[in-house]
Amino acid sequence: MTARSEVTAYIGLGANLGDPAQALRSAILHLGAIQGVRLLQSSSLYRSAPVDSSGPDYINAVVEVATTLNAPSLLTAMQAIELTAGRERPYINAPRTLDLDLLLYGSAGIASPRLTLPHPRMWQRAFVLLPLHEIAPVLVPSKALNAVAGQACAFSASSGLV
Numbered sequence: 001m002t003a004r005s006e007v008t009a010y011i012g013l014g015a016n017l018g019d020p021a022q023a024l025r026s027a028i029l030h031l032g033a034i035q036g037v038r039l040l041q042s043s044s045l046y047r048s049a050p051v052d053s054s055g056p057d058y059i060n061a062v063v064e065v066a067t068t069l070n071a072p073s074l075l076t077a078m079q080a081i082e083l084t085a086g087r088e089r090p091y092i093n094a095p096r097t098l099d100l101d102l103l104l105y106g107s108a109g110i111a112s113p114r115l116t117l118p119h120p121r122m123w124q125r126a127f128v129l130l131p132l133h134e135i136a137p138v139l140v141p142s143k144a145l146n147a148v149a150g151q152a153c154a155f156s157a158s159s160g161l162v
């Protein structure tokens, strides 16, 4: 049997409850521990004001992984990590202990309710585009960065990982 080849994927992380920076660092380690996932890069941690949401500021980051999992399986593994972190979904856009979004999976385009790729809202969000630009500048044209320049989002800390 030939091994399935690896696909490069980008995962957005966000949290605004509990200790968000700790939640993100722990989630990054968990992502790297998924069988069939190799962590390649992690952005710094960024602080942003809630968008379409409420509660304290968010901490956000983006990681680059190489994976042999298909996209739905990768999302399933990500959702298991959200649950481990105590994620609840009492209502849409509720504050969260951990949110993991699959932003890009190679060049895949998928449109289903469970999984839409590229992530449908990524191009409107500074808290996605700034960390993504930090680790993969070719993926984020300056026009896209300019479009979200008015949103409050700033470097908060090094992830201290990868």
Ligand code: ADP
Pocket (backbone or CB within 6 Å): 075, 089, 093, 099, 100, 101, 102, 103, 112, 113, 114, 115, 116, 117, 118, 119, 120
């Ligand atoms: P959001 O991240 O939009 O605030 P949730 O994390 O609660 O909201 O996700 C809602 C649903 O979005 C999930 O049930 C998931 O199946 C679906 N979804 C669709 N596309 C994606 C994607 N690219 N990454 C993560 N979840 C996605």
Ligand code: MG
Pocket (backbone or CB within 6 Å): 099, 100, 101
């Ligand atoms: Mg999500």
